[in-house]
Amino acid sequence: MRLLSRTLLNLSVYSVIILILVTPVFYRIINRIIWDEVDENLFLQKNEIQIRINRLKPDTDLLGWQSLDSNIKIEPISTTFFRDSLFTHQQYNSVTGETEPYRVLITSVIFQNKPYLLTARVSLLEQEDLIKALAVTQSIALVLLLAGMLVINWRNSSALWKPFYKTLDSLQKFELEKAKPLSFTQSKIKEFNDLNKAIAQLTARDHQVYRNQKEFTENASHEIQTPLAIVQSKMEMLMQTNLTKEQAGLMEEMMIALARLSRLNKGLLLLIKIDSLPFLEREKVNLKEFLEKLILVYQAEANQKTISFQVSLQHQEIFFNPLLLDILFSNLLSNAIRHTSPGNIISIFSSLQQITISNPGEALPFDPEKIFNRFQKGSSKSGAGIGLAIVKRIAETTGIFVQYEFYNHTHFFSIFFEKNRLSH
Amino acid sequence: MKILIVEDEKPLAESMAAYFSETDYLCELAPDYESASEKIALHEYDCILLDITLPGGNGLKLLQELKSYRKNAGVIIVSAKNSIDDKIKGLDIGADDYLPKPFHLAELGARVNALIRRKKFEGETFLYIGNMQLDVAGKSVTILNKKLDLTKSEFDLLLFLISNKNKVVSKNAIGEHLSGDEADRFDNFDFVYSHIKNLKKKMTEAGSADYIKTIYGLGYKFER
Incomplete structure (x- = not known):
């Protein structure tokens, strides 16, 4: 859950609870007030009537008066000891011709020392409408208030947390190999500034360490070239002398090891260069033609080992740096040749976005996850242990996806190109 | 020089x-x-x-x-x-x-x-060794006025050996020379052996002396 949603959720839950609780309470209170008002009015009316009939002449027909107002009824009663009663009742309204709820007060008045029963009533229809109107208005106001609060809070929080999300975003995009150390714009909030400062320092340090390490590897690899050249030249000079068979055998072993060392060193240099060389310009490459040519290059080596290629390629064009593409597939192909026993078949096939190179063999003696690691070697075969690391590095810098699988006693290396690199 | x-x-x-x-x-x-x-x-x-x-x-x-x-x-x-x-x-x-x-x-x-x-030797690109004539620019070899049918690799191999004549040249040096920019791709240069074999055969069959010697464990030598 996002930070912003979390804070807003609390607020929303509170608002909804308040809304649910307050609306009926409010309705009840309004109801109460209005009913009290109605009851009070009824009693006032009774008092008013009492005062008025006291002023009437003794011979006035009291009962005749009541026909003037359908809401007042006066009838003679025998007892003066009468308790007032107040109730709500559905009654017929002669004006509207409908049955309506009425608040009815039954009480007594005294006229000429004789008790009369007074029934006064008030239609509650208008009052109910009023209550409803009041309740609705109030509820709308409450909803608007809470909604407004939420929106304002959300906008405020968004603005407040913006630097945080910006920092988070740049951290997610941060790549040690590529980018410069992170730098941030100043925020008004101290905590964010502190966070940014800490992150900037951390990434700068990481970057420096990475660069130092890279520089070290690069320098070391370059420095190794010269002694290698000296040893190589001295061995070639030694070769020109009269060597015994035994010495020649020793020389051969040394030359093989030396060749391996210089290949390894070149591989290391290449691995470093992949991120630093500005050779990432893309070109349109016809992948089918490209691979067919590359396979031809390896044909002689494969023939030597009596390995054959089974090629099934679809027409594909991709935008890619040709040099990187060459290094990528060369390493995969030579890896396949190296680890295929004589007499077997290496198959290279492509489908829409994918190229797979597979060769039969035994399961890896190590964790397949580690196959793209540097110097992860399964057998005593002569590889330098760096080819697949180079493949992985190229994949990482160019955004393609490389995958290793093993089933049916076959190793599968697949390269997946993004759609936007392809054009059919 | x-x-x-x-x-x-x-x-x-x-x-x-x-x-x-x-x-x-x-x-x-x-x-x-x-x-x-x-x-x-x-x-x-x-x-x-x-x-x-x-x-x-x-x-x-x-x-x-x-x-x-x-x-x-x-x-x-x-x-x-x-x-x-x-x-x-x-x-x-x-x-x-x-x-x-x-x-x-x-x-x-x-x-x-x-x-x-x-x-x-601008233009002058012929090398003469015994009864053998190499046209470096035209990449062809003639022995006793008969043109030798060599592949490009075989010609390059012969020229490489002649350029280092009387020197032992290692299999790796030949392999790297023949594969040029592709050299880094290969684990071994066993293919050199078959090139040498074919070249020697073609040369001796055409009537040339067997100049190319195999030096055990080390490589080959064009001896003259």
């Missing part, structure tokens, strides 16, 4: 000089920028082997000096920095070739030979 070796690593420079000394070439050494600059100004060379990182200055600057004298020496840059930038820059200023360290002396020998052939 004079070669100037501008190289600060003394053991390497000595190996290079020793490799050429048994041939018709006369080698001089310059271990730093100053002495190289002086030698370039005073003497004429057929070929200069130039290291880029030198005590006292950059080899590329020496190359510019050389060009300013309008001297006709061929220049091969020999550098530990196998960087594409240096290579392009060097070739731009006027170097004829670029050889990254570490290299096989046999490869250096072949490059120097090719360079001198280009510079000295």
